[in-house]
Amino acid sequence: xxxxxxxxxxxLNAADPALTGGRFLxxxxxxxxxxxxxxxxxxxxxxxxxxxxxxxAGLGQVIGFTEGAEATMPFTQPTPVxxxxxxxxxxxxYTPPAA
Numbered sequence: 001x002x003x004x005x006x007x008x009x010x011x012l013n014a015a016d017p018a019l020t021g022g023r024f025l026x027x028x029x030x031x032x033x034x035x036x037x038x039x040x041x042x043x044x045x046x047x048x049x050x051x052x053x054x055x056x057a058g059l060g061q062v063i064g065f066t067e068g069a070e071a072t073m074p075f076t077q078p079t080p081v082x083x084x085x086x087x088x089x090x091x092x093x094y095t096p097p098a099a
Contacts, residue, residue: 001064001086004029006057010050018079022054025085027065053085062089 008026027049051065064087065071071084 001066002029003062003064003089003092004049004051006059006061006063007048008059016080018075018077019052019081022052025051025053025057025063027051027063027083030062049083051083051085052081055085055088057085057088062092063087064089 004027006025007028010024010026012024029047029049049065049067051063052071053063055063057063063085065083065085067083071081072079074084075081
């Protein structure tokens with residue numbers, strides 16, 4: 001599981017029936033500095049991920065998402081998803097390792 005900030009949403013014109021009840025979010029994954037307490041804005045350089053969400057995460061929230069084959073596990077039928085929102089994160093406690 002990776003953590004990331006919700007920075008937007010995707011609007012679909014047509015969707016697979018298996019995706020009913022959810023939506024797609026644009027998520028910017030955390031980088032190492034953000035775990036250590038760096039501000040989330042400006043966004044860290046990197047790839048934005050499109051994540052399927054049926055939990056109702058909103059803009060600016062931190063989510064935990066899975067990718068790959070694990071992202072399809074919550075569905076009862078084969079579903080075309082590459083990333084799935086598994087958690088909405090309220091707080092993060094991080095202690096960097098001692099050098």
